[in-house]
Amino acid sequence: MYSVIASKGAHVTRGAAKLSTSAQVCGSISKIGNRDVVGHGFNGEASYMDRADYPFPAVRFREPASDFTAVLEKERGDWNKLSIEEKKKLYRYSFCQTIAELKAPTGEWKFCIGATLFMSSLSLWIYIWMKTYVYSPxxxxxxxxxxxxxxxxxxxxxxxxxxxxxxxxxxxxxxxx
Amino acid sequence: MSASTHETDEEFDARFESYFNRKDIDGWEIRKAMHDLLSEDLVPEPRIISAALQACRRVNDFALCVRILESVRNKCGNRVNEIYPYVIQEIRPTLDTLGISTPEELGYDKPELAMEDVYEIH
Structure with missing residues (x-):
């Protein structure tokens, strides 16, 4: 099993995804700590990225640390008994951003328009300066x-x-x- | 899950539903099938979503349920106000039985947390 995984490098194979720990998947250097590898992700790499077109990343966002142990144990039982806070904690254990957060407007368009207009006006001023001081009549x-x-x-x-x-x-x- | 060349809509739905209804399905397969389903030009039928949520229950992954509902909502595009309430209405019995909260009930229909810009961190 180990030799098969090593030959695949950092790529997640069906077999590897079923392993309880994921450190083996990444070869000698683990870049994902002891996070669970849970799927194929968007390209088969054991990495995390929030994407609307591939909403299910290959690894969980958080490592199974002690502050999640209790809620993860509760997840095995009836979900009706989970509080909203626990549900949200479970979500943030698996995922970094919600899709609504991912698609939230950043306001970057304002910077883009401002920068474009600034550069345009700058080039006009350079033209005026050239006209005044550089070019002959x-x-x-x-x-x-x-x-x-x-x-x-x-x-x-x-x-x-x-x-x-x-x-x-x-x-x-x-x-x- | 081999796709035949002349598959009707009904066969397509039944294929995914029966895939999610497999008793020995694991989390990898749920994610893989959902990615396949979401890559199609459609909003999944409520009965497929119910089957997927049941599958998540069998592998004890609550967060995956919420993520599936969010991705279905995202898949509704600019007709989300028409399609999404219908989907939720149809899968409501499953949600209540399993104790799954919709993204709206968790406050995830609107951005909850801001994330620091990666270009500003260092």
Whole structure:
């Protein structure tokens, strides 16, 4: 039995899950203490994670310590005799968070939106600073007057007269057709 | 639990119910079958849930019962107000017989405890 478990490493096998202690399952170093291995979990590792899609982790959350002995003994009997407190204690023995706690909103979206807007505004300020102190002014040819002069020159040179710019110019009346 | 290719809904329900009704079922198998059941696109029939709760009773695992009810509630999605009360109504005899409290009775329908953010611990 031991050799079979050792060869499987930390993976939980059917046989291993039935062992009373779980230290053997994890090989030489136990990462789960003496917690019970109770199932397959979400990937076969003897680890604990609260997940809504795999609600039954492979190990119990708590180790079977002395403060749980009494309530675990009571669990073997009639559950009608358990108080609400004992039921809650049993639940927290097996599980860390309830599914409602797991799915509770964290408010992280506020941080995300705030950080995004901050970074956007920061980049805008960097652009303004670059515009003011780094870049040289735009060239003369980008001014309206220069662009008009350039267009006039193209028309005067009769550039592209078949189906381009000059073909759309009425030279007799000096305006666009 | 081999699935045949042409399984009707009735056969599906009966397969899971009879699996949970096995006398020698253990905790590993209950969890495995519940994971299989929850991976389907459905909310389990109340009679399957009752059988699963009975199975939990046989292996003396109370917490697993509550977790099953929570996961069924989660499985109801955005129609939880329609489906979940029906499920609880149907399994109420089982709950009362076994002494199982619903997540609502334990206050687990709303978050009870906050957990420290793992990035803030150290």
């Amino acid at each position: 735009l060239p003369e040819s980008t001014k309206e007057e220069s662009k008009r002069a350039q267009l006039r020159r193209q028309l005067d040179m009769r550039i592209d007269p078949i189906d381009g710019i000059s073909s759309r110019w009425d030279y007799d009346n000096d305006k666009w057709k």
